Amino acid sequence: MYLKEFDLDIPYIVEDENIESIIKKQKCEYHEATKLDYELNWKWKRRSFRLETRCITAMYERLFGKYKTKDCWKVLIECVENISDERIVNDSGVCSVPIQCSLNDFDAKSELEKKKTTLRLLMDGIEKLALSNNWDIKPFQDIALQIEQLGYVNEWTWKKNIKSPNKKYYAKVICHHNVESMDIFISILQRDGTQVLLEKVISEQPDEFAYARHLGDLKWVSDFEVALINKKGTGKFLATLEH
Structure with missing residues (x-):
């Protein structure tokens, strides 16, 4: 066991x-x-x-x-x-x-x-x-x-980085598990690792049963826009780069 x-x-x-x-x-x-x-x-x-x-x-x-x-x-x-x-x-x-x-x-x-x-x-x-x-x-x-x-900071990346269609950017999901909330961010980085966007897309109760349903898939919907799609595929949160 x-x-x-x-x-x-x-x-x-x-x-x-x-x-x-x-x-x-x-x-x-x-x-x-x-x-x-x-x-x-x-x-x-x-x-x-x-x-x-x-x-x-x-x-x-x-x-x-x-x-x-x-x-x-x-x-x-x-x-x-x-x-x-x-x-x-x-x-x-x-x-x-x-x-x-x-x-x-x-x-x-x-x-x-x-x-x-x-x-x-x-x-x-x-x-x-x-x-x-x-x-x-x-x-x-x-x-x-x-x-x-680690300063009691519970921060982790969900899944792997995904490359944009134009191959210029990577996107990833970063989870900040706090005392009062689970804050979920979409991070977009250039190929050299420089972060160009960090956007909070969800703030949920700090419990797996509450926030796990939001973590279904991460997909680029264009060269400059990425979507976090929930497990049921019924909802999504978008992060968009200015261009």
Whole structure:
């Protein structure tokens, strides 16, 4: 089995006061009240936290590649205010590690500080897991150091450069995965590598399920115009050189 995925999560915590209030107002059973509480008070927090930490966990995955393990394909860091159970749980190859984290403190941080905190939480969990499973920690630390050296900037090129019909230019798609957005750019370069146009064509939620649908194909539609076409082939974004 190969470890190749990393994620952060804030597991749902039942707060008795909220549940009691919902039971009284909605006149429902405890189980139904917890479902309502999750939908009303927790689901959006969980989604927001996952989106804001995904830029670093996705960057870690991309740089890391994979690591052979006995029974773990994904590390899931469960960020909680107070750790009531230190156990590491392996559920069908997903290894969940509890790490202490204040959600309010995280929310108040700047974009860069959120990136740094995400990496720290991830590494705290990985170190616990590595110790428990007798993994070599160095490959994991090397990726963390690489992220620090890159200034926590998750930027990558999608697919290869494509040549214009007149052979004068190349075009490529550059993805900037940020805390609050995935910004997708079309870059046009001269043959010597000089960039002559960089145009943001899409700003999407910072999650693969949101932005991947836009990345279908990149095609020149003329000597001076290039189009990013979505996966369904139903929409496109254009970048045009002045000539």
